[in-house]
Amino acid sequence: MQKQQTLLIELGTEELPAKELYNIHLSFCSNILTQLKLYHIPHGSYTTFATPRRIALKIEQMHTTYTDKTIKKKGPSILNSFDVSGNPSCIALKWAQSCKINIKQAIKIKNNQGEWLYYEKKSQTQETYNILPKIIYTSIKHINLKTKMRWDNYNHKFSRPIRNICTLFGEKIISINIFNLYSNRILRHHLSMQSHKIIIQHAEQYPDILFKHSNIIAHFNTRKEKIKKDITYLAKKHNGILKFSNMLLEEITSIVESPTALIGKFNKKFLQLPHEILVHIMSHQQKYLSMYNETKQLIPYFIFVSNVISNSTQHIISGNEKVLHSRFADAEFFFKNDSKKKLEDYLPKLKHVLFHQKLGSLYDKTCRIQTLIKWIAPYTQANINHSIRAAQLSKCDLVTNMVCEFPDIQGTIGMYYALQNKEINEIAIAIKEQYQPKLSNDSLPSHPIACALSIADKIDTLSGIFGIQEYPKNDKDPYALKRAAIGILRILIKYNIPINLKKLIEISVNLYQSINEKQNTINTTLKFIIKKCYSIYKKTEYDKNIVTSVLICNITTPIDIDARIKAISHFKTLTIYQSLISINKRISNILKKNTIKLNRHIDNNLVINIEEKNVVKIILYLESTIPHLILNYKYKEALININQLNIPINIFFNKIIINHDNIHIKINRLTILDKIKKLFLKIADFSVLF
Template identity: 35%
Template sequence: MRTENLLIELGTEELPPKALKSLGEAFATQFEAALTSADLAFTSVNWFAAPRRLAVYVSQLAEGQSDKTVEKRGPAVSAAFDADGNPTKAAQGWARGNGINVEDAERLVTDKGEWLLHKAHVPGQPVAALLEGMLNQAVSKLPIPKPMRWGNNTTQFIRPVHTLAVIYGSEVVNITSLGLTSGRTLQGHRFHGEARFELDHADNYAKALEAQYVIADFQARKDKVREQLESAAATLSLTPDFDEALLEEIASLVEWPVVMQASFDKGFLDVPKEALIYTMKDDQKYVPLLDADGNLSNQFLFVSNIESRDPIQVVSGNEKVIRPRLADAEFFFNSDKKHSLESRLESLDSVLFQKQLGTLKEKSSRIASLSAFIATHIDADATLAQRAGLLAKTDLMTNMVMEFPDVQGVMGKYYALNGGEDTLVAAALYEQYLPRFAGDALPSNSVSAAVALADKLDTLVGIFGIGQLPKGDKDPFALRRAAIGVLRIITELSLPLDLSELVEKAGEVYGDKLTNSEYKTQVVDFVLGRFVALLQDQNVAIDVIQAVSARRPTRPADYLARVNAVAKFKTLDEAEALAAANKRVANILAKQKVDESVADVDSRLLQEEAEIALHSALMEAKEKVAGAIEAQDYPVILSTLATLRNTIDSFFDNVMVMAEDEAIKLNRLALLSLLRQLFLTTADISLLAKS
């Protein structure tokens, strides 16, 4: 069957830059799904996305569906004919629906009976007859939260669509979509290219557009922006400050990227660089430049969508645009410095944290108390932690943060230093928000760690305490992120903190504001649940996690230590047999309703050599691991218990646990309970799966 490459392009007005990449990816995904559903053969589906176009390119698309035979089973033969052998109404209706007579039907014989069968030949449809439905299906499933109408049309899309090109090889496929009839017309660059031009062949799409000053391939355009930024910065011996999100947004704003260099007055560098960088990146999509020490330069880069014949004018225009924004930042900074952070505490009383939980001033007071409590448990300065907690939210009331919300915390640090606060207090005002996302840095000192934990725990306990638990993907207070932050700080900084104690203290600080009596258990379980997800993301085996979770350790650092020990234990040759033995023991004790915490063994009732040996080995192991249990040295505990394998196997091979003598039976159950308790000091080994 003939194959050709297919090009479909929607020529639009400027698409939302932050949505462009996701639209392009979704267009390809949905169209590929439509092709697969239609049983059309193809090699691959690629996507193009630029500010004024979305396109899919299908390689080696078959010109039509293959013919196929469809088997349509009818009624059972016993129900298809009456006693005289005449077709029943059921058989006649089925045959009529398939366009045949009953006597033309074949028979399908299986071990469950015999049925009427019709094998229908279904000819494949040409791709031209299918494309319209597939395109409309793909377009209808694009992630467009707010579609719009234009002109007198009733059709809707994220932006007005002006051209629709559908080209199979060199042929135009005539379809209608989004109020347009397909053709081969494309839009060139708005300023450098032709307003409209015709594409001769699907294979020439990217090349033809490049001749019109449009780089249609999103990744290629993004790479070109990156290369130009890095090259321009290198000539100045500086480093461009951008992340992937900014790079993608810039690439979504231009079709023909041209990187240019501009500058601003050096006097603005007296303003904290974070505020300047924020306004350059977020407001203007400019790229700041840093020196080798991380200091901000007054030179910056921007990406134009044109190759100007008079670039000086373009540079001058962008310098004029950035100046008032930097001047605003300078004014806010200078005016904010006239007031101490402490003087802003009262103004926090005018801002609600949450209706039932009070104002930001009340939250600050709670954070202060909880920070001091945590500090005493991690060898931090409780006085400094309390001070930092009290001032934690005061920078939210400054002009700078009100204008540039993303610099909260950062400006708190600068204003604290300006007001003569301790450097650890100043650092904590910034680091209270760490970690903000996966892989983000952690607080750099114990005072900051105390405040960061207090802030997150206050939110968790408060929101759970009024019964507003996160449901599905709804998490308006970012409780999942807060829980992961708590876990990362405690585990990665090896802090000796217990979640139950922290939640208890946070609840006490709230006083009588909390109405959900179950919040303590719920918060701890919620955070531990995030731990499970966090460990799975780190490729820890689920059975290892389940074995530890069964013991519900509430000290995150201890939880992680158990996980690491059990993961190592699972690699031992003895692990599988010991896991099986533990499972067998657990089942026996459960069936006999034995309290696993009771393990008083009467050595006088031990009769068999194997049970005497097991008791002796258990007592010896118990003595060996006593110190390790106290020190929570789980590798030593598990390696010691691993030596019991042969003794345990011998016990089950040679001893009848359910002895006729009730006293002996109960004594043997107590022996098994002792065995179970020793293993449970680390995890429920019975939950480990076979390797």
């Protein structure tokens, strides 16, 4: 029976970035499993572990030996391998060299095609222990990292400095040197413990030994569930209700190893501040959880998760309360100080803040947005004067003390200051929602003015940055241009706004005096935004080929694109779909072979047979009706109309010879087919769907 052992690999690090920890440990695990599969090493179940100061993988029932893959190589034919004297040819010798054998070691095999040289190297049993250093080294080096740093005097790169490597195969240390560290059987204690080492004798002891010695819960999801359970219990005990996102819960899980949930309180006077500011400080800056009463009102309590092992929890609570009080006091001071002036009084200060060195100030951007929104507002059915006012005030909060201190709540601060200044609600809300959607699953602006302002802001940024040729590269997108493009598309499609992107970009680009190659900028920006349609529809149930068939037609109005995709997707569910695809395919194949120049119009004098006449009659009808349907985005009706060709065109193919002896009749019949193809192209390129 095959012997089995447990493999343990743990990297001890400085505190890893909370937002990257989960993906780092999954990448590490994936790399190890890929390498084991590559070497055909059987194993049982596996468990991953991740804390701020360690990532680890434990694999059960790994075979202590593995079998190399059998090498089979077919060589050249015998006819090409030897001359008449029986001497090996250059081809045969090169093949033998590639197999690392002497030509005499090759055998001959026969099949239906002839006789060939052949080489087969039988499998060999290897010790798993001997290949594990290579597997571990390769897996660590190829962990997918967003950020990398160097440390010590070596040119090592990792997300954070690696301080320890523990690698065990059963009770045996796997000898490896990486990042100038030798592997061992040592695990690091909790940061607050005086002793820094835990000696692990066998891989099976992990992770229990960590919990026993340091109260460390190494398994990410186990730690996450404990935190969730503890904070829920604590809130309920104090008659409070918690609101938190899974993202925040995962971030908290990523910054603690030994979680202890505690509750603190703050001065009621701070509740007079806008609640979004308080919640932002608690959740985004301090990683605290805010509490609410039954009527969903914020109450002066907060829950936090401590990573400190201590018998004096009151001291920890008091320290966190002081920190939060200081943060709230700063916010209160800034809010009151900012409120002494009207929001529009901050507008001149924008002249001294750069939007971009090559694109002018934020004041310049504000002026461009005002011009843009004047054109956009009628399409979103927004009040033009109110939209211009929202654009004028849109960036004013960026130079307030509050936003300088808490930049992540730009827009929200502007909304509150606008409301204080008695601006109408729609203008105030638009100032807040201009940055939406921030993420792919983020909510969209909620009303017409906000939509218009969001589109204007995003298209101005896209046009400007593309105008100075600072394009996104791979994962590097410092100006969030991909997010801006997707945001524009989502707003236009969701609210059925009939804006032509090409026209919008042309207006935006022409507002920049600093852009020289305007037409190139327009084309590049348009292509970039349209390409992002794939990102939107990729997350839906729509067939990617249908999406491609529409986007390939260079349509520049997003709601037009959306209508076509939905219509073809619906049409695909109907029984007539396949017959129309077959017709389109047959026509395309015929026209592909043609090299003759076709006529612009069908010559009725050359339409001889009744089968031709029936098809031409329907074509003429469709050419007069389809454009009107397309103009109103009625693509389902257009496709149903085109289906009238189904029976007549099949009869046409059965009865009519396309390649007529008379060249003029032949060209006319090919022109008939070309007209049908162009009717389909008015909707999508159906050749993609074959």
